[in-house]
Amino acid sequence: MPSIQEDTSPNAPLIRAREDDDNALHDGPTTPSALQHSGNAFIWALTVAACVSGLLFGYDTASISGMLVSIGTDLSSRPLSNLDKGFITSSTSFFALVASPVAGSLADTVGRKNIILFSDGLFIFGALWQAFTSSAWGMILGRSVVGFAIGGASLIVPLYIAELAPGHLRGRLVTVTLLFITGGQVIAYLVGWAFSTMSGGWRWMVGLGAAPAIAQIAMLVFMPETPRFLAKAQKEVEARAVLAKVYRGMVPDTSELIAETMSAIKKEILEEEEAHVQLKTSESGSCIPATLHSLLLHPPHARALAITCILQGLQQLCGFNSLMYFSATIFQRLRFSSPTLTSLSVAGTNFLFTIAAFHLIDRVGRRRILLITVPLMTVALVLCATAFSFVEAPQQHQIKVPESNADTIPNTRLPAIGILVAILLYVSTYAMGLGPVPWQQSELFPLSVRSLGSGLATATNWGCNTVVGLTFLPMMDLLTPTWTFVSYALVCLIGWLIIWHIYPETMGLGLEQVGDLLKDGWGVKESMDRLKATRRSRRALE
Structure with missing residues (x-):
């Protein structure tokens, strides 16, 4: 293992990193003491x-x-x-x-x-x-x-x-x-x-x-x-x-952690440079910039881009920001006495359950937390759609014209309260899963394409955000609120199936280790096997 003072030349460190013990790199720079810190x-x-x-x-x-x-x-x-x-x-x-x-x-x-x-x-x-x-x-x-x-x-x-x-x-x-x-x-x-x-x-x-x-x-x-x-x-x-x-402070002597991390980084840089040279040679006539070319056509990079763009798109197309932008309009239509303060309950719930995500994401895992919360989001959207069916009146479902429709809303407050409860359930489960997990996107990309890959995934998020913002009110008019929320529920269901098949568990892995998962496939089974092995090791140490 190289010491802190080694590797002063620009090329020798990369070559030596390649020759380091593969088992040490697989374990990554996380000793048991560090894992508990x-x-x-x-x-x-x-x-x-x-x-x-x-x-x-x-x-x-x-x-x-x-x-x-x-x-x-x-x-x-x-x-x-x-x-x-x-x-x-x-x-x-x-x-x-x-x-x-x-x-x-x-x-x-x-x-x-x-x-x-x-x-x-x-x-x-x-x-x-x-x-x-x-x-x-x-x-x-x-x-x-x-x-x-x-x-x-x-x-x-x-x-x-x-x-x-x-x-x-x-x-x-x-x-x-x-x-x-x-x-x-x-x-x-x-x-x-x-x-x-x-x-x-x-x-x-x-x-x-x-x-x-x-x-x-x-x-x-x-x-x-x-x-x-x-x-x-x-x-x-x-x-x-x-x-x-x-x-x-994580371990008494940090030199080994530093050396392992630097070795893993240099090994990744060397492998990415070699892959880049091979791709450039095979596609020498391409006019696409080299980094973008690698990101789109090198299979491990393309898999990382597909996962991150799908998660970022799902985060928006599930309809969450329609609530953030138009919740006051919805609550005004439902005759809540203070629509603005009721909307604040949505933002407050989002904040509180993001705190819960903070405590769970490195304990439960990214993949598992999505597989648990996305079905709950689907249920909440279906409940919301069902409750809206008791509020809508024939010919008067336009949610953006609340004053002219007040007399068409049933006297009972149960449907309105049901909608509020369903929205809060939806927001709370979103905040624990689809809210934070897509933003872990950087960990899926190797260093050579991390910035551009993250940029394209983030652009997907903002593109889908714009689509939702532009289409929500027209969908409420054309499809009725019930079918609008059913549409978002279907998006969640399709997203859950995709997550099940292609999103590996990255909890606890070093950035350089995550890239290994996508080299020969989606890495779902390998990631779960590695997680089980890590937990067995921890139990044995305890």
Whole structure:
């Protein structure tokens, strides 16, 4: 096993890593002592600092709800039309879709940390532009800038944390991002409620989004680059220094953990370079960029891309964000006395059960938690659809025109309460499974395609997000609420079947180990066998 002082030449370390004991690499840099350690102050401080971007992500996507009902005639000296509102709302998700693959490509050149810094600059500019604009098109421009920032942050922050975190903590630390996102949504609802009666209060709603970004820029001074990026950039000394801080306190002597991790990283870099050369030779006439070519045509990479894009698409096409965007409209149609506060219960439930996911994801496992929660989501959607069938009236099912239909709703409150309970069940199970698990996407890609692969998967998320946002109300009109929610239930059912067949369990594995699962297939059986073996070993040690 190489020592910390070895491997000073750029090529010798990669060759020696290839010759290391394969069994040691298979076991990965996770000794029993490390597996029981909950992390040190350094790794938690880095996680919290990086996740401020998640807070901005959640705040800026949720603040639109309160802003639109408070603007009045402040923009362009007229009330906003439905077209204005549509452009203002959709511009954020559209430009997040554009930014994700761009950020993924740039991250391999300028580094993960610099993408976070650039996103903060966009968050500040976009928030202040929105606060001071006086026209509808100015607001659309500001929301577009924020969309660019969200697209970059939603990709890079989970990737940054995944590349820093020890394998046994990776799921929990990436899930902290979701805690900050859902917390940001709750804060946005509360700020919207606080400023809703103030003249020009909407300017404070959007302008306050600059404050966390300013704070994060100050934190970035103390945030290092990830050891994987540093190793790829041939900065091994810096990479080892970061790993020493990450593993500090997990075992009495961290040198073996550092050496094993560096050996695994270098072995992966060498294998990926060889695979890249072979692919380039076989497809020498291709005009596709080399990294994209490898991602699409090299089978292990293509399998990773398929899994991550399917999970990210399922996360949105199951209809969750239709509730986040239109829950107040739904609850107003159902004659709840305070639709906004009722909507806050949805955001609050999402936040609380994301905390549950934080505790479960590295104990239960990614695959198992999805196989348990997605069927419960399906049941909740069917219950919601059934309850809506008792609320709808013939010719009067349009959910977006609540006032004219009040007399068509039955006097009983049971269907409305049933819908609320079903929605909360749906949100709680989503928050534990489909909410956090797709964002573990970085762990499925090897280092050479990790940034671009994560960028394309994130772009899939934002593309499907845009589709759901545009189609929800038309579906409610054309299909009725009952069949709209049945459609989402069918998406969940199909998604569950796909997860069962192709998504391997990655809990507790090092990033370099995860790539081995997809070399010759989907790796589902191999991953479950490895998980059983690991649990037997732990029981034997205990």
